[in-house]
Amino acid sequence: MRKFFKSLHHAANGLCYLLKERNFRIQLVFGAAVLSIGVLIELERQDFLWLLFCTFMVVILEAVNTVIEKIADILHPYYDERVKVLKDVAASIVLMGSAMSVLIGLSILIKEIFDLHFAVGILFGIIIVVFFFSFGLFRVGGGKE
Numbered sequence: 326m327r328k329f330f331k332s333l334h335h336a337a338n339g340l341c342y343l344l345k346e347r348n349f350r351i352q353l354v355f356g357a358a359v360l361s362i363g364v365l366i367e368l369e370r371q372d373f374l375w376l377l378f379c380t381f382m383v384v385i386l387e388a389v390n391t392v393i394e395k396i397a398d399i400l401h402p403y404y405d406e407r408v409k410v411l412k413d414v415a416a417s418i419v420l421m422g423s424a425m426s427v428l429i430g431l432s433i434l435i436k437e438i439f440d441l442h443f444a445v446g447i448l449f450g451i452i453i454v455v456f457f458f459s460f461g462l463f464r465v466g467g468g469k470e
C-alpha cells in the first residue's frame with residue numbers, strides 16, 4: 326500500500342509539472358468552460374460524458390506531446406531536422422485530438438443550444454478547424470530555428 330501512495334505522489338508531481346505548461350493550462354481551462362456550459366444547459370448524461378471524454382483526451386494527448394518533447398530535448402538538445410519532424414508530428418497528435426473534440430463538442434452544443442441539426446455543428450466545427458489549421462500552416466517563423 327505504501328508503494329501505491331508513493332506512485333500516486335510521483336504521478337501528482339507529474340501533474341503539477343504539467344500545470345506549469347501554458348498549453349496544458351489553456352486546454353484545461355477551455356475544457357472546464359465547455360463542461361460548465363454543459364452543466365448550465367443541463368445536457369443529457371451521454372452528451373455530457375462525450376464532452377468529458379473529449380476534454381480528458383485533449384489534455385492526455387498534450388501530456389504525451391510534452392513527454393515526447395522532453396525526451397527529444399534530453400537525447401538531442403541541439404537543432405536537428407529529425408528532432409523537428411519528431412516534435413512537429415508529436416504536436417500534430419494534439420492538433421488531431423483537438424480537431425476531433427471541436428467537432429464533437431460543437432455538434433452537441435449547437436444542437437442543444439440552438440436546436441439545430443447536429444450536422445450544422447459539425448460543419449461549423451470543420452470551418453473553425455480549417456481556419457486554425459491554415460493559420461498554423463502559413464504562420465511565418467516560430468520554433469527553435
Ligand SMILES: Nc1ncnc2c1ncn2[C@@H]1O[C@H](COP(=O)(O)OP(=O)(O)OP(=O)(O)O)[C@@H](O)[C@H]1O
Pocket residue numbers: 346347348391394401402403404405406408409410412413416467468469470
Ligand atoms: N532541437 C530542435 N531541432 C529542430 N527543431 C526544433 C527543436 N526544438 C524545437 N524545434 C521546433 O520548434 C517547435 C517548438 O518546439 P518546442 O520544444 O519549443 O515546443 P512548443 O511547441 O513550444 O511546446 P511547449 O510550449 O510545450 O514547450 C517544434 O515543433 C519544432 O518544429
